Amino acid sequence: MKQKKTLMLFRLGLLLPMWRLVVLMVLVSLxxxxxxxEAKNLKVKVVKACEECRLPAAPGRCQSSKKHWDKAATWxxxxxIRIHAVxxxxxxxxxxxxxxxxxxDEVMYSPIGHIFRLKYAxxxxxxxxxxxxxFLGSNVTTTNIVFPAGYWIRIKGGTPIYVHMDVINWSxxxxxxxxxxxxxxxxxxx
Numbered sequence: 191m192k193q194k195k196t197l198m199l200f201r202l203g204l205l206l207p208m209w210r211l212v213v214l215m216v217l218v219s220l221x222x223x224x225x226x227x228e229a230k231n232l233k234v235k236v237v238k239a240c241e242e243c244r245l246p247a248a249p250g251r252c253q254s255s256k257k258h259w260d261k262a263a264t265w266x267x268x269x270x271i272r273i274h275a276v277x278x279x280x281x282x283x284x285x286x287x288x289x290x291x292x293x294x295d296e297v298m299y300s301p302i303g304h305i306f307r308l309k310y311a312x313x314x315x316x317x318x319x320x321x322x323x324x325f326l327g328s329n330v331t332t333t334n335i336v337f338p339a340g341y342w343i344r345i346k347g348g349t350p351i352y353v354h355m356d357v358i359n360w361s362x363x364x365x366x367x368x369x370x371x372x373x374x375x376x377x378x379x380x
Contacts, residue, residue, distance in 0.1 A: 230377075232274065237372040239263035239353040245286070245365040254360045260297050263353040263372065272342035275375040276306040277334035284361035287311040291354045292372060294345065298354035305343055305351070306335050344379070 239262040246255040278290055288310050294303030310333070337343070345351065353372050359365060 233376055233378070235265055235267075235374045235376065237263045237265045237351075237353055237374060239290070239370040239372055240355060240368045243355075243366075243368040245357055245359050245368040247362050247364045248360050254358050256356075256358050257368075258298070258357075259355045261352050262355045262370070265351045265374070266349070267345060267347055267351070267376070267378075269347040269378045270380065271345050271347070271376040272379055273305060273337075273345060273374060273376050274342050275334060275336040275373075277373040277375075278306070278308045279333055279371060279373075280310050281370055284359070284363055284365065285311075286361065286365070287358040288370070289356040290370060290372070292374070293352055293354065294349055296350075296352065298356065308333060342377075 240259055241263075243257070243259055243262065245257050248254050276292055278292075280288075289298075289307070290309075291298050291307045292305040293300065294305070351374070353370070355368075355370065357368060
């Protein structure tokens with residue numbers, strides 16, 4: 191029975207002029223929530239974290255250097271916003287581990303104000319003989335979060351949004367600058 195209805199609707203769609211079909215599809219998507227109205231004025235803020243940060247080279251074979259930056263970047267939206275998505279792309283071509291957090295709290299690893307956290311490691315370094323602790327390839331938790339239609343994180347205008355970073359460098363190269371881009375997709379609200 192369901193297949194007959196689908197086939198009948200398909201044939202009806204072929205008989206209708208194209209503009210009527212488009213209007214029908216838009217109306218159906220609005221009724222069933224396929225087009226989230228709240229994100230029609232979507233904006234993106236690219237936050238540059240650690241533009242002046244220096245990550246020292248590993249001091250020796252099978253060793254690493256570590257750095258922690260609370261408030262590696264700060265963005266203060268002037269109006270109330272709804273965050274619909276956050277994306278933090280992997281940006282390293284040497285062997286590092288990065289733990290990056292987007293939050294409204296002034297320090298990392300706090301459950302208060304948490305928006306998104308990402309970890310990645312890679313690409314790996316092959317050593318001969320191997321080091322006691324090493325890795326190969328990428329170990330990405332996820333590089334983005336997108337909230338379903340009708341869901342978002344609301345931030346009051348004037349509230350700082352921070353990017354915090356913990357980074358470990360296994361490579362023999364200093365990384366300067368240790369810049370990390372963070373994309374925040376949002377809409378402004380009253």
